[in-house]
Amino acid sequence: MNLLLRVNLAVGVVFATGAVVTGLVCSDLVHSNAQREAFAEAGLMMDAANAMRTYTSSEIVPLLDAQMSHDFLPQSVPSYAAVQNFLKLRESRPQYTYKEATLNPTNPRDRAADWEGDIIQRFRNDPKSEELVGERDTPMGRSLYLARPIHADAECLACHSAPSAAPPSVVARYGANNGFGWQEHEVVGAQLVSVPLAAAEASAAQVLRAFVTSLIAVFIIMMAVLNVILYLMIVRPVRQMARVADAVSLGDLTVPEFAASGSSEISALGRSFNRMRTSLEKALKMLEG
């Protein structure tokens, strides 16, 4: 195997191993970065939902109080306000969802789906748990969810304990079967935010592809330069020297001297070789004489 091939193979193997390890480390890095971004978005949505809830209970409820004595207005319910807002947002950003899911909801649209029911159950099994984060596949691609438990406080029981205890206007509007039976302090549902992961992951993959492509391009350029240098500085002079040595060893003393200029090790070797050849020629002449 010639020198150039060996050097190319050795450097190629080292590069390929390095590229695979770097690729894996970077892929991990950009993936977790995408997750962090999605998690930050979900946190922002959760905080926005809570701000809407607070706004509704502190500023909207007092305004509607008078009207509410004869007719119940859902606009006074914090959960309704937050969900309505995010339904509007969903029209332009369908992958961003917010839900206040319960197992037995007052409004049927809030009924927990299977996976949401599982999360509520996990909050019930672990009362200290304040937050759950996870990923799941949706028809619109992979998405990240952030969930927080909804606890029943004493004030909630005015409408959510028993139909007989609830304002008649609430029962008249929603019926006596839904949204009741809550016990104080129990986990009754969960606030659930879903944000898309697919877009963040696609841009992470794009970054990774650009990085690996430029790594390979730098490697190819580096190998081309290395090959030219190796050829000009080592392979070509060594081949020339081998040709001269071959000719001399076969008794042909007419071949020109090896051109050894410069201060490299190969030039030093060439000069030594030329001196050896001169000595050999002298010795041969003395023998002939």
Ligand code: HEC
């Ligand atoms: C004045 C009555 C009233 C009180 C008090 C009340 N709610 Fe509700 N709640 C409702 C009504 C009515 C709805 C359904 C609104 C709609 O149409 O979406 C609702 C809906 C909800 C929902 C969405 C799930 C569902 O049942 O549709 C959650 C979660 C919720 N309430 C939590 C609470 C919590 C927690 C409290 C106490 C901090 C509370 N509620 C206090 C009347 C009330």
